[in-house]
Amino acid sequence: MLVVFASTGAQPDYSVVGMVMNADPVVQAVMAGLVLASIACWAIILEKVIRLAGLRSSAREVEAIAEAGGFSGQERSLLAKSVHRAAQEEAAEGVAPGDDQNDTRAKLERAMRGSVKQELRSAETGLPFLAT
Numbered sequence: 001m002l003v004v005f006a007s008t009g010a011q012p013d014y015s016v017v018g019m020v021m022n023a024d025p026v027v028q029a030v031m032a033g034l035v036l037a038s039i040a041c042w043a044i045i046l047e048k049v050i051r052l053a054g055l056r057s058s059a060r061e062v063e064a065i066a067e068a069g070g071f072s073g074q075e076r077s078l079l080a081k082s083v084h085r086a087a088q089e090e091a092a093e094g095v096a097p098g099d100d101q102n103d104t105r106a107k108l109e110r111a112m113r114g115s116v117k118q119e120l121r122s123a124e125t126g127l128p129f130l131a132t
Helices: 016-021 024-070 077-092 103-122 127-131
Strands: none
Touching: 024 077, 024 103, 024 127, 077 103
16 A cells, blocks of 8 residues: 655744644643743752852851851841850750759750751752652
């Protein structure tokens, strides 16, 4: 059996725009969804890069403050302010009877670590979307 195709002289359009325009509406909807998801992913990635760079500089500031001997109240970064506030709140609660200096230091360190963990958790928003 011999099949003969009529030649119309027109070449099929294999450009991206041509394939999208000649695609079925369902395929066009899927492609539009993929483009929107890609834009959302790149926006999250860019935001994370900027935010992690900021956290990195904040961590350096906290390290410099610790090496200098303590907080001055003039901290610039939100992380340093958050850690300072956590330490102040823990110190304001006072020392429990029977606590020695090591126990007090451990409580302050735990409060400050909790503050840092909270900041890191807030920086992780959007990561489940990227994982999907």
